[in-house]
Amino acid sequence: MFEAILMMGGLGVAVGAGLAVASKVFYVWVDPKIEAVEAQLPGANCGGCGLPGCSANAAAIVAGKASPNSCVAAGEETAEAIAAVLGVSIEAKEPDIARPGCYFGPDDADLKYIYNGLSDCRAAALLNGGMKICTIGCLGLGSCARACPFDAIVMGPEGLPVVLEDKCTGCGTCERVCPKHIITLSSVTRRILREYTTDECTTPCQRRCPAGIDIREYIRQITLGDYHRSVQVIKERNPFPAVIGRICPRPCEEDCRRQMADEPVAINYLKRFAADYERESGQRIQPYKAPATSRKLAVVGGGVQGLSTAFFAARLGHNPTIYEAADRLGGLLRSAIARERLPEEILDWDIQGVLDMGVVSRTGMTLGKNITIDSLFSEGHEAVFLASGGWDSRLTRMSGDEVEEPAPGVFLMIDLIKSDTGRSNKIAVKDDVVLVGGGISGLRAARICADLGCENTLLIFREAQEDIFKKDEELAELKALVEDGVNVVFNAAVNALYGEEHGLTHVSYKALDRGVETRVPAQNLFLAAGRFPELIFVRNTPEILTEAAESPANLPLKWKAVPPYKNPACADEIGLLSHGDALTDFSAAIRAIGAGRRAAASIHELMNGISLDLPENVLTPDDVIQDVDHVENVAETSRQIMPLCPTRERARCEELELGFNEEKAQVEAARCLQCGLICYERSEAGMAAHSLESTSGVEAPETTAA
Secondary structure (H helix, E strand, O other), X not given: OHHHHHHHHHHHHHHHHHHHHHHHHOOOOOOHHHHHXXXXXXXXXXXOOXXXXXXXXXXXXXXXXXXXXXXXXXXXHHHHHHHHHHOOOOOOOOOOEEEEOOOOOHHHEOOOOOOOOOOOHHHHHHHHHOOOOOOOOOOOOOHHHHHOOOOOEEEOOOOOEEEOOOOOOOOOHHHHHOOOOOEEEEOHHHHHHOOOEOOOOOOHHHHHOOOOOOHHHHHHHHHOOOHHHHHHHHHOOOOOHHHHHHHOOOHHHHOOHHHHOOOOOOHHHHHHHHHHHHHHHOOOOOOOOOOOOOOEEEEEOOOHHHHHHHHHHHHOOOEEEEEEOOOXXXXXXXXXXXOOOOOHHHHHHHHHHHHHOOOEEEEOOOEOOOEOHHHHXXXXXXXXXXXXXXXXXXXXXXXXXXXXXXXXXXXXXHHHHHOOEOOEOOOOOOOEEEEEOOOHHHHHHHHHHHXXXXXXXXXXXXXXXXXXXXXXHHHHHHHHHHHOOOEEEOOEEEEEEEEEOXXXXXXXXXXXXXXXXXXXXXOEEEEOOOEOOOEEEEEOOOOXXXXXXXXXXXXXXXXXXXXXXXXXXXXXXXXXXXXXXXXXXXXXXXXXXXXXXXXXXXXXXXXXXXXXXXXXXXXXXOOOXXXXXXXXXXXXXXXXXXXXXXXXXXXXXXXXXXXXXXXHHHHHHOOOOOOOOOOOEOOHHHHHHHHHHHHOOOOOOOOOOO
């Protein structure tokens, strides 16, 4: 017995020693901060944060890969407790909700392909190479509904997912399981920042609209009689619905699929109807805003682009202020359009809608005179956007002969040439000069700078030499300039400006063929365009501070100016004065609105350290995507004609076009086919005619269906 006790005791000592050694050898250190954060989490392990449990979420929070309020199962108190552990504070979080991207189910589509016998969207998408017709449309098998951990998605009667917004936490599970990216997370910020991609079920009219308005949806809301919602949908991408409803050149209607049957839908007239409904109701209808950030930014220029930039920046939660040189906002809309086409009260109504979004305006403020880039930064603005226009805007202010310098050291090349009289120039040309573009005018401007004694003159052209200079006298002048010390660079574009306080110090340009970037000293920049380019000015604070300057506030102001990201149609362009940039002024107000949204998105991304690069699959006009070349089962109906003011009453009419009444608007909206990528909603009248042809012995057109 005694020996057995000794044996068991010895075995216990050996096991204990082994465990002690193992605890040292195999010890896994756990960050106490992660433990502290995990202790605050509810331990639900629901996966709503997008990570496999609370432990993984705690590690992601500490690593900075998830926010303190990323737990969807906890409340504000938990987020604040986690923030206290990390030593940070909580700002308002904009809620994300899931948003389906199809508008009608497969049973209502005229072109479709149904997979029988499968119950999972991912399997159906992979079977035999995937869908045979639409590679983007919803398969309708409900994988997203089954995957949702909060029962926030149900399959509706049309075979499409329906999101229950009161249950949706924005966890993104549905987005991850959907093989066609039909259901995605949505928020105000996401919708403003996004550019359409080839993965999305865009419509022909939407793809053609320079502002990217969801035309299909706002017309659908008109058919439902929800004019309030229709205006909201329009203002998601267009803050000037009443103005654009009167003056838009309507490129969307050129691609309307309805014209394959008869005539395009009167898309713009329907926009005007919805906008006039808002104005006549006296109730301002606004789109949603993101939570306030309290971040200030300045927009220089109160024309269409500047107002649009401020509008979208306010919707992103920021505090924009517009600085306009004239005494009233509106730019060329106020001065260049006949009043019978655009009455001032219509323009004022839409402008007031921009201001009501939270935009502040200060008129009679000219950049370079009343205000400067450095003074705007000193007022607390984190960014300054230049949308001052150029020659056209200057003429409307009756100051065509006045030289303007909105950005430090930046002038229009035309001012340099026009103001030169016997080499006695109004512009104080400095030692380091960069000139951009202009062809023969660029050579002439470079000659002026050389004669004025500039020490370093750099002339930059986007084109190759053989593409712009072919005549003997042009080549001779180019050679003479080079001999006189002017440096000429071809196949390059300016992509950034650098300055200190109220002075330009450097310009950066990039070789278009090799992508090599070069920064050169520059005190003056002359641009061969009729307007100043869009530029975003931000602080250029050095990453490493000297011991003498303990904070950026003690350093002289240094800034950097870059253009917003390009229109996706010109996504591959680089730098200022590219082919996609407005070189005189925008050809249509709707294009200026689209540019304003891209500017606001670029400012937001720069202030938050987000790259301005567009997604690889961004949708451009050159993309080859699925489409249809004819429509079937569509009954012909006539387009509603815009009523005009009678000739005998023209003197009393404020407008030449009177607008649709509700009856006309309903009839016209019903003509919309509610297109998808290659599908469209079949009409009852069209199907009735199709059935009649079939029963009368006439061969019916072949349709594609399973």
